[in-house]
Amino acid sequence: MSLSRAFFAVIRRDLVLALRRRSEIANPLLFFILVITLFPLGIGAQPHLLQAIAPGIIWVSALLAAMLSLDSLFRSDFDDGSLEQMLLSPHPTTVLVLAKIIAHWLVTGLPLLIVAPLLAVFLGMPNHSLGTLLLTLLLGTPVLSLIGAVGVALTVGLRRGGMILSLLVLPLYVPVLIFAGNAVQMAGSGLPVDAQINILIAILLMALVLAPLPVAAALKMSIH
């Protein structure tokens, strides 16, 4: 089997598996919507206040939703042994791991983009910043999956990996949060956001190239 065929086979397999267990798609999405609904309840429904902090709320919630969904990335494959088979295959682990991360993002990251406009309306965000919000989510959530994969790969062998995972992953999410949140805020004020978007693209490219390496190394360590 050629490398590209193996790559797409892994993506297809993970997508089929996810479609058969739809709760995995729905859970992070519901969480995302619920957290954002809680904010107006917690701080009061003043439109100005909500509008001012909307980019931050949406991005922090996206961060948390991405983190919560991470566990499903390698868990079931680790439990039933198919992860071990994948590491034993002649193809480079980094490529197969990248395929798994992409499939995971398609299942858990992409749906956030679909509900984000609705939530933007909830929080009264100005219409002209909606495009920037979607663009930052499109560029930022794959980075969250890629960086998060490192944390999951390190903790997948542990019985209680949940708490430690947030400690490992959230500090590394900071740059994405800063640039994405700021871009949406600036777009709301009608300012140019090229710089932030360019930096997000740079971070995404760097994560795409670099993240699979520690993920592969950490998986080999966890399996051993």
Added chain:
Amino acid sequence: MFLIPDPVVRFFHRMASPPHFYAFTGRLMPWLVVVFLLVTAVGLYGGLYLAPADYQQGDSYRIIYIHVPSAWMSLFIYVVMAVAGAIGLIWRIKLAEIVAISSAPIGASFTFIALVTGSLWGKPMWGTWWVWDARLTSELILLFLYLGVIGLYGAIDDKRTASRAVAILALVGVVNIPIIHYSVEWWNTLHQGPTVTKMDKPSIHVSMLIPLLLMAVSFKFYYLIAMLQRARTELLLRERNAQWVKNMVSESK
């Protein structure tokens, strides 16, 4: 490897052997402590007594003799940890792994000290315990990174596996630290104008600078002492079934 002189290579090869490392650091320790005490005494005397008071901040600036070296150490130790971790990961040298994990709690302590002293200094200077200043914020995130390393090591039962996990995490962190640092700096300059934090930094006078550098050296020695002490304990713990440890214990009885 041809660039490194032969005795140096031999030295490192011998240091990779646990009994040799244990004996050598045991002999080295008193000297390190003596140097540390001397440098600290001179540095503190210079900083707290000889150096003049600042014309703006009075005596409260003197906290920099603890604060600044701690902040330097917090980054320095993380880099040491990542380098030692990488050495352990690549050449499977047990001692490098031990040095890496022994560094983590010390680095976290220095980061914590830098945060606390910064906050203590900030109260009279900025009028508040905490501002979301770029440096304070990235120091706080560095503390979280350290805690992640310590937590991960504690969570994995097999200590060799844990060491490899820590090494991978430290390497990922070391790539991310500059990105986090600059993004936080950039975030801060956009969110909050240069009102409080950007006091004009006067170039520091020599009488203040020399004690500061001495304190930085003293902190390096403290780190070396504390790290070696932790490493020696960890080494005994991991090698408790090895013959050389048994010999040593039976001899000392």
